[in-house]
Amino acid sequence: MHVVLAGGGSAGHVSPALALAAALRRADPEVGLTFLGTEEGLESRLVPAAGYELALIPRVPLPRDLTPRLLTVPGRLAGAVRAAATVIQRVNADVVVGLGGYVAMPAYLAARRLKVPVVVHEQNARPGIANRFAARFVTSEVAVSFPATPLRHANFVGLPIRREIATLDRLARRQEARAAFGLDPERPCLLVTGGSQGALRLNQAVSAAAAALAQAGVQVLHATGPRNVVEPERPEGAPPYVAVPYIDRMDLAYAAADLAIVRAGANTVTELAAVGLPAVFVPYPVGNGEQRFNAQPVVDAGGGLLVDDAALTPEWVREHVVGLVTDADRLATMAKVASDLMPADADDRLAELVRSVATSTRGNAGKGAR
């Protein structure tokens, strides 16, 4: 069996594809896997680093609106579709899995032309243009990450996340995790992350409230984003404020923390729910506003709070976060609620769906016929 995976962009776009690839390998060590990506996307670093084949296609920006005219493959898109088709034919793919975005669109069109079945996976609670197009005109199966994602034929499987996060026992790993970051073993701990790029708004609001957090005995683990630094006010003898550009071991960060303050990217929301870590979500008003919708099921259930980007000020942190991160009983209730919401085995579920599509088509037609 050979699977082509098309998804690219930021870490948040690439990591579900990597988690799916690992699940496909576990299910069948012989499975052939080829990623489609662009030179500009993070996949060009992350996919080879994980040991998978990456085939590059040209990057083509997508229009904002869904139109059947996309089927006529205008201009530069045609070149990308040809490049994707060449790869799909070369590896004799049984199935193409698209994870949305500008890498997926040419793959969808090429697969349609070659009559190769397509599985769509949508990361966000509000789907983007490529997946809305594919769900309407192309696909065999549509898998979604959130229960209410409005996409045709949606099948809620969840979002594939890294294995070490999906299987994390936060309490069991807490001491080890805190030691790894140089944190105090006992004090309450606030985790701050703005997703793979970091978030200036979070960086400024939390670092400016550092003195109030310290006064309440709260320590902070802060992933600032690769290009940012923070300068928290730190009174003499204050609890640790550990700021780093990026955290590779997010499993340990989640184990170390009692509460997180985060952007509501799809992976972050799913990971927090899977490990049962309560959160304050500050959706980034970007794209089609998907981040607010990503966080909504967790917030509605009582596993997190939602704050508008513009409302997140140092005062808000002093007024709301300091009290919450030191309230162990409330956090325990929120954690319990959050941990029941998102499937932690979405990687295996999606792999099963992909394998069943590949096998059933093979049984029906035989791929040598293409």
Ligand SMILES: CC(=O)N[C@H]1[C@@H](OP(=O)(O)OP(=O)(O)OC[C@H]2O[C@@H](n3ccc(=O)[nH]c3=O)[C@H](O)[C@@H]2O)O[C@H](CO)[C@@H](O)[C@@H]1O
């Ligand atoms: C600005 C933007 O376009 N954001 C989008 C992007 O977010 P972004 O790329 O930030 O993605 P997510 O929040 O979904 O995921 C971030 C990922 O990076 C990891 N991580 C983060 C910080 C760190 O220090 N170490 C680390 O490993 C997290 O564990 C997580 O797996 O893709 C998401 C998934 O399509 C969308 O929902 C977001 O709207």
